[in-house]
Amino acid sequence: MNILILGAGGREHAFAWKLAQSPLCDHLFAAPGNTGTAQVATNLPIAITDFAAIATATRTHNIDLVLVGPEEPLVKGVVDFLRQQPDLAHLRIVGPDAAGAQLEGSKDFSKRFMNAHGIPTAASQTFTADNVAEGLTYLETHSLPVVLKADGLAAGKGVIIADTIDEAKTTLTDMLDGRFGQAGHRVVIEQFLRGIELSVFVLTDGVNYKILPEAKDYKRIGEGDTGPNTGGMGAVSPVVFATDAFLKKVEERVVKPTLAGLQQEGIGYKGFIFIGLMNVKSEPVVIEYNARMGDPETEVVLPRIQTDLIELLVAAADGELDKVTMQVATQTAVTTVLVANGYPDAYTKGHPITDLDRLAGLDEVTAFHAGTADNNGATVTNGGRVLAITAMANSLENAIRKSQEAARMVQFDGKYFRKDIGLDLIRYQD
Ligand code: AMP
Numbered sequence: 001m002n003i004l005i006l007g008a009g010g011r012e013h014a015f016a017w018k019l020a021q022s023p024l025c026d027h028l029f030a031a032p033g034n035t036g037t038a039q040v041a042t043n044l045p046i047a048i049t050d051f052a053a054i055a056t057a058t059r060t061h062n063i064d065l066v067l068v069g070p071e072e073p074l075v076k077g078v079v080d081f082l083r084q085q086p087d088l089a090h091l092r093i094v095g096p097d098a099a100g101a102q103l104e105g106s107k108d109f110s111k112r113f114m115n116a117h118g119i120p121t122a123a124s125q126t127f128t129a130d131n132v133a134e135g136l137t138y139l140e141t142h143s144l145p146v147v148l149k150a151d152g153l154a155a156g157k158g159v160i161i162a163d164t165i166d167e168a169k170t171t172l173t174d175m176l177d178g179r180f181g182q183a184g185h186r187v188v189i190e191q192f193l194r195g196i197e198l199s200v201f202v203l204t205d206g207v208n209y210k211i212l213p214e215a216k217d218y219k220r221i222g223e224g225d226t227g228p229n230t231g232g233m234g235a236v237s238p239v240v241f242a243t244d245a246f247l248k249k250v251e252e253r254v255v256k257p258t259l260a261g262l263q264q265e266g267i268g269y270k271g272f273i274f275i276g277l278m279n280v281k282s283e284p285v286v287i288e289y290n291a292r293m294g295d296p297e298t299e300v301v302l303p304r305i306q307t308d309l310i311e312l313l314v315a316a317a318d319g320e321l322d323k324v325t326m327q328v329a330t331q332t333a334v335t336t337v338l339v340a341n342g343y344p345d346a347y348t349k350g351h352p353i354t355d356l357d358r359l360a361g362l363d364e365v366t367a368f369h370a371g372t373a374d375n376n377g378a379t380v381t382n383g384g385r386v387l388a389i390t391a392m393a394n395s396l397e398n399a400i401r402k403s404q405e406a407a408r409m410v411q412f413d414g415k416y417f418r419k420d421i422g423l424d425l426i427r428y429q430d
């Protein structure tokens, strides 16, 4: 089977790495891919939003299955575009159409969806430039802190947690004035949830589903969860506080009603649903949906899945997920993300990466490339998040130690990584 992966991050390298292990895999392509995907796939120089070029590539390379990594092409309708090509009716696609991707593409849509289908989420109201005065009045009596969310995609920067009414009012005015571009033309004002976060991932064919291993992401740049938000500085799977009882609640109260809601709304959803949850006193409350897998969560989720990933993806695309069983390793996976100095603000690129080959000798350690490029045979940094170093072990402690040791070995100018990935979970365990 020939497979095309859209995207260029650590998530896409992890997908490529896993898919390449399958005996069902003939040829793997990544568009545009990175130095990591190039180890196991053929990179195609195509932008993820160039739908015509993507369609052409599926014809040229006899692609059987397309897997869409990031949210942008999903929200912009890559799946709808491919579906409209009469000669590509045979193509299997893993990823929702634009209607389904609204779960991520519009915070207002996802809040209305959750409220309509009885899915637990923080109380909220949506405001636009037309009713900004009402929004400001609404904030007057809101409890603090208060959460303001730009409606549209904002590359992880669209959520502001305001500690004072003044800050909240300024944020609302700024967002509706266009400080967040089109994404902020609608703003969701939401109650602040107190608890501990984790993410649950679902692969669905629209009716049947598999709940994949859960993960905890470390979003802030600084140790102890301080400083600005990033795309993710590390991840751990499994998550100790996601007990069977908690996950059962997630399945009954969130996963099943989400899929039933999609069906009721006539949205045929084939792909991944990433459910960002707050564990509030052992009750799951949904913070957000994403219409894709997480990055760097994928780098800890996929290594734990023992079932052939192609089998799972084909079953999802064909509406036959009920016919496969999924095996998950009991081991713990930890990933530590190496980032460029300055990230998530301005940073420089093009720094040579050395000592990557030293990791090849380590047992159950994999360096997933996030922002890397090839410069005349040398691997150089090419993004804010550069590498995600995943280690698997029989205990959380050992997985953390192995991931951190490997993270120390790799060198590039300005390298930074968090030293505390997973440590809170050790404390939680005790
Ligand atoms: P989102 O883009 O919706 O994932 O929000 C980014 C981050 O903001 C989340 O991962 C949470 O850490 C935080 N956040 C979002 N909504 C809430 C909320 N209602 N209460 C507390 N924290 C939140």
Ligand code: GLY
Pocket: 217, 231, 232, 290, 293, 294, 295, 296, 297
């Ligand atoms: N790591 C969070 C995300 O992928 O959205």
